[in-house]
Amino acid sequence: DTEVTQTPKHLVMGMTNKKSLKCEQHMGHRAMYWYKQKAKKPPELMFVYSYEKLSINESVPSRFSPECPNSSLLNLHLHALQPEDSALYLCASSHETGASSGANVLTFGAGSRLTVL
């Protein structure tokens, strides 16, 4: 299995809703990432998990709450979002987060497109 699977593919939510995005990989990768991509813009890093511990939080608002329950799963919990949070949310994984190996290439999922009304 060489894929990163994201669900749901599309999500529409109101500003008072609580929802979650899910990401799963079975490649034995120990690093997982959340990126946010606005329309016609490049992806921007939100969070990095390494061995199920949060390594990087790019000053993301607390209405986004990541969770890594095990090495194969990554969730992004959403609460009280704003319309400007509408975007494509991309999950990725890699062997590890270190620089030493050329094998640390990120594999991306197809994304979850979020619309906040």
Next chain:
Amino acid sequence: AQSVTQLDSHVSVSEGTPVLLRCNYSSSYSPSLFWYVQHPNKGLQLLLKYTSAATLVKGINGFEAEFKKSETSFHLTKPSAHMSDAAEYFCVVRVIQGAQKLVFGQGTRLTINP
């Protein structure tokens, strides 16, 4: 700080003609560089990577890129464009700040004319 600059926001070529997508990098040490492609409403797919081995890197779907330290460039080329190559292309540099981060260029939209 490490960064990449994609020199063209949009490139348009005819089917069967060569493709050149330009990328310059800024780095205080030998960088790890990547090209990713994103088809409409899809995720990102790795085309190729440079990690200080051979300077000419071959990727998938006939693409290749050459790392030129003297010019701080990592341009993406393909000898003959196909309609299926129409997509957004991102030049990416890997930054290590505790953990690895990918820093993306602004993207180049490639249009293929029949």
